[in-house]
Amino acid sequence: MIKSQNITWQPTKVTKAARQNLLGHKPAVLWFTGLSGSGKSTIAMAVEKRLFERGLNSYVLDGDNIRFGLNQNLGFTATDRQENIRRIGEVAKLFVDAGTITLTAFISPYRADRDQVRALLAADEFIEVFVDTPLAVCEQRDVKQLYAKARRGEIKGFTGVDAPYEAPLKPELTIDTSQQSLAQSVDQIIDYLQAKQYITAANAESQL
Numbered sequence: 001m002i003k004s005q006n007i008t009w010q011p012t013k014v015t016k017a018a019r020q021n022l023l024g025h026k027p028a029v030l031w032f033t034g035l036s037g038s039g040k041s042t043i044a045m046a047v048e049k050r051l052f053e054r055g056l057n058s059y060v061l062d063g064d065n066i067r068f069g070l071n072q073n074l075g076f077t078a079t080d081r082q083e084n085i086r087r088i089g090e091v092a093k094l095f096v097d098a099g100t101i102t103l104t105a106f107i108s109p110y111r112a113d114r115d116q117v118r119a120l121l122a123a124d125e126f127i128e129v130f131v132d133t134p135l136a137v138c139e140q141r142d143v144k145q146l147y148a149k150a151r152r153g154e155i156k157g158f159t160g161v162d163a164p165y166e167a168p169l170k171p172e173l174t175i176d177t178s179q180q181s182l183a184q185s186v187d188q189i190i191d192y193l194q195a196k197q198y199i200t201a202a203n204a205e206s207q208l
C-alpha cells in the first residue's frame with residue numbers, strides 16, 4: 001500500500017528499449033532461490049563473472065550483503081522475509097530498468113513473495129532459478145555452521161530446520177548442485193540466456 005500522498009510518476013526520456021539497444025543485450029532478473037548452502041551465491045557470482053568477461057552489464061544482489069545495508073532492520077520472521085523480498089524485487093526492477101542482467105541470491109522461501117516479484121516485471125524479465133540441492137547436502141556442507149547452530153536450538157526459525165521452504169512450482173531453470181558441477185551450472189544458465197536471446201552468440205566471445 002502506498003502511504004505517500006501527492007506523488008506523480010515521472011516518465012524518463014531514455015526508454016528501456018533505447019538502453020537495450022545501446023548495451024546490446026536484453027536485461028532480466030535471474031532470481032536464484034533455494035536453501036542456505038544450496039549454491040545460490042556461488043553460482044550467481046560465477047555467472048556474473050562470466051557475463052562481465054563477455055562485456056555484459058551484470059550485477060549480483062546477495063542476501064547476506066543486502067542485510068548489512070539496505071535491509072539491516074529486517075530479521076527472519078515470515079513478515080520480515082516478505083519485506084526483504086519485496087524491497088529486493090523493487091531494487092531488481094530498477095536494475096533491469098537500467099539495462100543490467102541482475103542476479104539475486106536470496107533464500108526467498110515463500111512462493112507468494114517470489115510470485116509478487118515476478119508480477120512486478122514483464123513476463124520475460126523474471127527468470128526463476130531453483131537451486132534444488134537436497135537439505136542433507138546443504139546441511140553437510142554447513143558453510144557457515146548455521147545448520148549446526150539451528151539443530152542445537154541456538155538459531156530459531158532456520159529455513160529447512162524449523163522454518164518452511166516452499167519450492168517453486170514452475171521455475172524456468174532447476175539446478176541440483178549435488179548432481180552437477182559449478183561449471184555445468186554456469187553453462188546451463190548462459191545457454192538459457194543465449195537460447196532465449198537475452199544475449200547473443202556475439203556476446204559469448206570474451207571481451208577481456
Ligand SMILES: Nc1ncnc2c1ncn2[C@@H]1O[C@H](COP(=O)(O)OS(=O)(=O)O)[C@@H](OP(=O)(O)O)[C@H]1O
Nearest residue numbers: 035036037063076081084106107108109157158159
Ligand atoms: N533463520 C535463518 N534462516 C535462514 N537463513 C538465515 C537465518 N539466520 C541467518 N541466516 C543467514 O541469512 C541468509 C539468508 O538471508 P536471505 O535474505 O536470503 O533470507 S530470506 O530470503 O529473507 O529468507 C543465509 O544466507 P545463505 O546461506 O546465503 O542463504 C544465512 O547465512
Ligand SMILES: Nc1ncnc2c1ncn2[C@@H]1O[C@H](COP(=O)(O)OP(=O)(O)O)[C@@H](O)[C@H]1O
Nearest residue numbers: 035036037038039040041042143177180181182
Ligand atoms: N556444484 C556446486 N555448485 C555450487 N556450489 C557448490 C557445488 N559443490 C559444492 N559447492 C559449495 O557449496 C557451497 C554453497 O554455498 P553458497 O553459494 O554460499 O550457498 P547459498 O548462497 O545458497 O547459501 C559453497 O561452499 C560451494 O563451494
